[in-house]
Amino acid sequence: xxxxxxxxxxxxxxxxxxxxxxxxxxxxxxxxxxxxxxxxxxxxxxxxxxxxxxxxxxxxxxxxxxxxxxxxxxxxxxxxxxxxxxxxxxxxxxxxxxxxxxxxxxxxxxxxxxxxxxxxxxxxxxxxxxxxxxxxxxxxxxxxxxxxxxxxxxxxxxxxxxxxxxxxxxxxxxxxxxxxxxxxxxxxxxxxxxxxxxxxxxxxxxxxxxxxxxxxxxxxxxxxxxxxxxxxxxxxxxxxxxxxxxxxxxxxxxxxxxxxxxxxxxxxxxxxxxxxxxxxxxxxxxxxxxxxxxxxxxxxxxxxxxxxxxxxxxxxxxxxxxxxxxxxxxxxxxxxxxxxxxxxxxxxxxxxxxxxxxxxxxxxxxxxxxxxxxxxxxxxxxxxxxxxxxxxxxxxxxxxxxxxxxxxxxxxxxxxxxxxxxxxxxxxxxxxxxxxxxxxxxxxxxxxxxxxxxxxxxxxxxxxxxxxxxxxxxxxxxxxxxxxxxxxxxxxxxxxxxxxxxxxxxxxxxxxxxxxxxxxxxxxxxxxxxxxxxx
Numbered sequence: 001x002x003x004x005x006x007x008x009x010x011x012x013x014x015x016x017x018x019x020x021x022x023x024x025x026x027x028x029x030x031x032x033x034x035x036x037x038x039x040x041x042x043x044x045x046x047x048x049x050x051x052x053x054x055x056x057x058x059x060x061x062x063x064x065x066x067x068x069x070x071x072x073x074x075x076x077x078x079x080x081x082x083x084x085x086x087x088x089x090x091x092x093x094x095x096x097x098x099x100x101x102x103x104x105x106x107x108x109x110x111x112x113x114x115x116x117x118x119x120x121x122x123x124x125x126x127x128x129x130x131x132x133x134x135x136x137x138x139x140x141x142x143x144x145x146x147x148x149x150x151x152x153x154x155x156x157x158x159x160x161x162x163x164x165x166x167x168x169x170x171x172x173x174x175x176x177x178x179x180x181x182x183x184x185x186x187x188x189x190x191x192x193x194x195x196x197x198x199x200x201x202x203x204x205x206x207x208x209x210x211x212x213x214x215x216x217x218x219x220x221x222x223x224x225x226x227x228x229x230x231x232x233x234x235x236x237x238x239x240x241x242x243x244x245x246x247x248x249x250x251x252x253x254x255x256x257x258x259x260x261x262x263x264x265x266x267x268x269x270x271x272x273x274x275x276x277x278x279x280x281x282x283x284x285x286x287x288x289x290x291x292x293x294x295x296x297x298x299x300x301x302x303x304x305x306x307x308x309x310x311x312x313x314x315x316x317x318x319x320x321x322x323x324x325x326x327x328x329x330x331x332x333x334x335x336x337x338x339x340x341x342x343x344x345x346x347x348x349x350x351x352x353x354x355x356x357x358x359x360x361x362x363x364x365x366x367x368x369x370x371x372x373x374x375x376x377x378x379x380x381x382x383x384x385x386x387x388x389x390x391x392x393x394x395x396x397x398x399x400x401x402x403x404x405x406x407x408x409x410x411x412x413x414x415x416x417x418x419x420x421x422x423x424x425x426x427x428x429x430x431x432x433x434x435x436x437x438x439x440x441x442x443x444x445x446x447x448x449x450x451x452x453x454x455x456x457x458x459x460x461x462x463x464x465x466x467x468x469x470x471x472x473x474x475x476x477x478x479x480x481x482x483x484x485x486x487x488x489x490x491x492x493x494x495x496x497x498x499x500x501x502x503x504x505x506x507x508x509x510x511x512x513x514x515x516x517x518x519x520x521x522x523x524x525x526x527x528x529x530x531x532x533x534x535x
Contacts, residue, residue, distance in 0.1 A: 021111075021320060022293060023261040024188045025248065028077075029241045030070060030119055030197040031277055032267035034063070034286040035218075036238055044214040045235040049246040050290060053265050056299040057292030058340055064355045064378045065269050066309040068277060068284035069362045073268045073309060074121040078102040078140050080313030080324070080331035084358055084375075084498045084509075089124070091371075091509060092361050093516035095135050096124040101327045102140040103313040104188060110322040113185040116142035117173035118166075119192035125515040141190040145181045148172040162204035162233070165240050166194045171247035178255070188316075193244065196237030198272045198426045205232030208239075218283065219467035220275040221430060222446050230429045234271060262293040262319060264312075272426040274434060274450035278362040279394070280376040280385045281468040282460070285357045291340060301345035305352035306378055311336050332496055347380070354379050354485075356492055360509040364518045365396025365423040370510050372396075372424070373500055377489040383468065384485035385458040388500055394533075395422040395451040397521040422451045423519065452533040457482065471535040 036042050039051040039059065066076025071092040072083035079100050083090030089100040102121070108114050120141030127135040148169040155161045170191060177189060215228040245265065252258040266289040270276040276283045289307070291297065310333030317324050318335040339348050355378050361371030373388040387394070400420040425431050434450065437443040449469075459473040459482050472478040493501040499508050 020260055021186045022295075023186050023252075023257060024107075024112075024316060024319070025191065025252075025261055025263050026189065026316075027191040027193070027241075027245050027248075027263070027265045028074075029193045029238065029267040030195060031269060031272045032196055032238055032241075032288065033270040033276060033283045034288050035283070036235060036271065037288050039290070040288075042235075043216065044210060044232060045238055047239065047242040049242045049249065050265055050288065052249075053263050053292040054290035056294060057263070057290055058297055058299065059302045060289040060291075060307050061302050061304050062306040062355075062378070062380070063266060063287055063289035064306060064308050064357055065267075065285045065287050067357055067359050068269045068279050068281075069359055070119075070268045071121075071123050072359065074141070075100075075124075076309040077268075077312050078104070078121050079327070079329065080310050080333040081329065082310060082332060082356065082358065082496055082498075083360070084493075084500065085329075085332060085496055087508075088512040090360075091512050092363075093123045093514045094125065094512045095132075095515070096121070096126055096140055097134055098136050099134075099328050100136075100140075101329070103317055103322075103324070103327065104140070104142050104190070106317060106322050106324065106326045107188050107320055109326060110320060111185055112320065113177075113182045113187045114142045114189075115145055115174075115177035115181055115187060116190040116192065117144065117146075117170045117177075118168055119194050120190060123516060141192060142188070144173070146173045146176040148176065160208055160236065160240055160243060162201035162207065162236050162240075164198070164200040164204070164233075165237055168194065170244040171251070174248050175251055178251075178257075186320075188320075191245065191248065193241040195241045196234050196271070198428060200230075200233040200237060200428075202233065202429065203229060204236045205229065208236060210236070219469055220281075220283075220446065220449055221273065222433070222443055224433075226433045227430050230273070234273075259295055262291065264291050264316075265289065272428065273430055274395070274425050274446070275468075277426065278359065278372075278424045280357060280359060280374045280383075282383055282462050282466050283468075285376065285378070293340075297340045298343045301343075303339055303345060304347050304380070305336075305339065305349050306355040306380060307336055307339075307352065308333060308355035308357075315340070354488055354492070356489070358498075361512075361514070362424045363396065364514060364516070365521075366392060367397065367521045367523050368510070369514055369518055373509065375489060375493060375498070375500070377485050377492070378462075379485065381461060381463055382481065382485060383458075383460045383462050384482065384489060385460075386486070386489060387454050387456055387458065390454055390456045391524070392453075393422070393451065394424070394454055396424040398422060398451065400519060400521060420519075425450065448533055449535055454533045454535065457486065458535065459485070469535065 037047045067073040088094035120139035127137045149167040212228045217223040267287040270284040314335040318337040358375040377384045434447040457473040
């Protein structure tokens with residue numbers, strides 16, 4: 001073969017690979033705040049795989065989730081719409097309607113092979129039979145082509161395993177998909193880890209050699225060994241997610257597909273601790289996100305522009321050259337492919353001034369299964385929160401309903417009644433500690449921040465106060481900023497036709513059926529407890 005012919009073949013091969021549509025590996029952890037990667041300097045967690053993606057790719061320093069809860073947040077990712085735009089398909093543990101077509105369907109019609117492992121767009125109720133004719137049949141994140149699990153012997157040989165971690169063999173399922181389902185098509189694969197969602201194995205951090213002295217406790221939690229240990233058990237599971245992603249990237253490199261794969265790594269909402277998950281505070285809605293694709297996206301960049309989960313769907317469709325018209329409902333978000341393709345870092349797009357988030361119902365935590373509606377605006381410097389029902393308990397009612405029609409106190413002779421109060425906060429050693437020591441003045445302040453009733457509006461300078469401890473909403477010095485951000489938030493809610501603003505039924509979110517466990521709580525007004533937030 002002549003050198004000319006050989007050279008031509010090489011050039012043709014290179015051009016072919018350049019014209020190939022990229023694979024997309026979307027990795028999402030379950031309940032991880034932005035602060036807990038070693039890339040950003042957290043000293044008590046080690047996330048080398050995330051760090052690699054961020055270092056060789058683009059790290060988004062201000063990625064804001066669609067909601068501080070998993071189901072509505074995942075809904076915003078997959079539809080490119082805010083949770084309040086998706087009816088019950090944006091609400092925790094409700095039904096997924098067919099009309100909310102996920103972007104993966106568009107990718108599939110455009111020639112992508114679709115796969116998934118682990119947690120998808122959940123918890124939602126999908127069609128159970130023909131009677132559920134308006135509901136989607138399959139998970140909005142894609143189909144499980146296999147469901148391999150590790151056996152006990154395998155897990156015993158794997159470092160970093162703790163009993164709270166699921167036995168799902170995420171990598172095994174990914175490899176099966178690539179070898180048996182992908183074919184000759186590009187792929188989109190959803191890796192939905194169930195970690196670091198609770199419960200955790202208590203003191204699992206000791207098995208991996210972590211030390212309490214390395215932990216930096218955020219200012220909204222007491223700085224003691226109980227909380228530190230709980231945080232270390234949490235990051236044990238963060239590291240498990242990171243390790244599973246590493247297996248996938250190593251495999252892609254082995255088969256020559258890594259450089260043709262866009263890797264997107266993020267989380268759905270903040271960590272499962274008081275004042276975080278199910279709260280629109282900074283640690284509840286600010287999540288890690290990094291995207292790696294060295295072939296087209298210059299790496300080593302940190303983007304400070306605020307970006308929203310609603311922007312992910314249009315960006316992925318833009319990357320794939322697929323039209324969003326097939327999604328039936330219009331996308332709200334805007335593609336940030338221009339940022340990925342630029343060589344700039346820091347603040348890149350002046351138009352990215354504000355992003356938005358919100359919540360309604362999380363767990364079953366109040367009378368008649370009511371939620372705690374919040375809408376939030378995050379700018380480059382401030383977080384503005386509208387607590388739309390400030391008369392309700394933000395973390396859930398402090399008392400359960402007794403079958404004998406008597407309210408039962410959260411504390412009974414000094415013993416905390418587990419799982420019966422403030423149930424929008426996941427059960428944990430940290431929550432238990434706050435409740436059991438609520439009579440201590442210092443600890444009571446942390447409890448009040450987590451469960452006490454809040455003012456209608458809250459404003460925080462997130463550069464100076466990332467823990468959201470100092471509410472500036474009533475400060476004359478910040479009055480102008482507050483009114484500006486409030487106006488921008490209301491403008492966006494009107495634009496996106498939030499039922500809480502435009503009606504006609506402003507209470508419709510509380511009417512959507514919940515398909516998970518429902519607790520009973522006494523009617524508001526029967527409670528003698530009076531707690532107000534110290535923020």
